[in-house]
Amino acid sequence: MNPTPAQRAALSFQGPLDLEATLYSGQAFRWRRLDDGQSLGLIENRACIVHVDGQRLRTQAEPGLNPARIRWYFRLDASHARALARFPDDAYLASALTRFPGLRLLRQAPWEALVSFRASIEGLSRLAGEPVDFEGHRLFRFPKPQRLARLTDAQLRSTGLGYRARYVRGVADEVVAGRLEPRLLATLNYEAAFERLMELDGVGAKVADCVLLYGCDHHAAFPSDVWVRRFLRETYLPRGRAPDYERIRRFAWKHFGKHAGYAQHYLFHYRRAVGTLAAKSA
DNA sequence: AGCCAGGCTAAGA
DNA sequence: TCTTAGCATGGC
Numbered sequence: 001m002n003p004t005p006a007q008r009a010a011l012s013f014q015g016p017l018d019l020e021a022t023l024y025s026g027q028a029f030r031w032r033r034l035d036d037g038q039s040l041g042l043i044e045n046r047a048c049i050v051h052v053d054g055q056r057l058r059t060q061a062e063p064g065l066n067p068a069r070i071r072w073y074f075r076l077d078a079s080h081a082r083a084l085a086r087f088p089d090d091a092y093l094a095s096a097l098t099r100f101p102g103l104r105l106l107r108q109a110p111w112e113a114l115v116s117f118r119a120s121i122e123g124l125s126r127l128a129g130e131p132v133d134f135e136g137h138r139l140f141r142f143p144k145p146q147r148l149a150r151l152t153d154a155q156l157r158s159t160g161l162g163y164r165a166r167y168v169r170g171v172a173d174e175v176v177a178g179r180l181e182p183r184l185l186a187t188l189n190y191e192a193a194f195e196r197l198m199e200l201d202g203v204g205a206k207v208a209d210c211v212l213l214y215g216c217d218h219h220a221a222f223p224s225d226v227w228v229r230r231f232l233r234e235t236y237l238p239r240g241r242a243p244d245y246e247r248i249r250r251f252a253w254k255h256f257g258k259h260a261g262y263a264q265h266y267l268f269h270y271r272r273a274v275g276t277l278a279a280k281s282a
Numbered sequence: 283a284g285c286c287a288g289g290c291t292a293a294g295a
Numbered sequence: 296t297c298t299t300a301g302c303a304t305g306g307c
Contacts (some may be wrong), residue, residue: 120305162303167289204289226287 006060009067013076018102023270047134096270110182113215123159145175167202186216212260222252
């Protein structure tokens with residue numbers, strides 16, 4: 001296969017951009033650090049190498065991945081600052097913002113987010129994705145629904161999916177049959193999109209909210225896992241029984257507002273990377 | 283090195 | 296009707 005040429009760009013941006021926190025905080029699964037300190041991954045299924053140079057994001061991208069799309073993916077527009085500006089005056093959030101001011105919520109592809117629910121993204125890509133040779137590295141694109149739907153159960157399981165293989169197959173079938181259009185989830189309002197996702201076999205509230213937050217830019221989505229629950233119990237909800245999913249999200253909307261999900265990612269990352277949150281600025 | 287995820291289902295209280 | 300174990304596998 002012919003190596004794919006790279007197109008270079010330097011994208012200027014406002015405010016801080018912390019690629020390390022942004023790419024490796026558990027919201028994206030397709031990036032890796034190169035020996036020279038840059039990061040290699042795929043954006044909208046096209047290979048890309050990035051690093052920050054002052055107030056510019058320097059990129060090498062496959063043709064077809066335009067600078068505008070890279071800006072969109074990394075949220076190099078004002079929407080990052082806007083979301084932060086709407087955060088409540090909150091001591092815990094302030095700690096996380098002080099420590100990781102350049103952590104940005106990525107805008108990833110709905111289809112990939114949908115299947116990445118606990119699926120092995122890398123495994124599925126290696127198994128069924130088109131290989132790409134880019135700047136001396138080999139990557140694999142994430143397979144389209146049509147491709148995943150044609151895989152056998154044994155093939156899906158070979159990627160480490162285990163009994164979740166049938167969930168992946170089910171979602172792929174839904175898309176192929178035209179009953180589900182991942183891109184439309186971003187255009188529905190949050191509640192409608194949440195309900196639609198919950199109808200899918202293998203998608204519960206946590207997974208639905210992850211898809212909506214990381215793949216559809218729905219900031220109302222507040223996925224709560226063990227880290228978020230732990231954080232909440234250490235801070236706002238210390239007594240009583242462990243709150244269930246519904247109670248947590250209602251608390252989140254009331255306390256964090258319309259960008260609760262964006263705040264969630266800050267708290268999630270801080271709790272995992274640093275430890276128990278201090279109520280004072282770090 | 284063992285526990286636990288996340289969603290579903292079947293079995294138990 | 297509500298709660299709980301088990302599922303296949305990998306990550307902490």
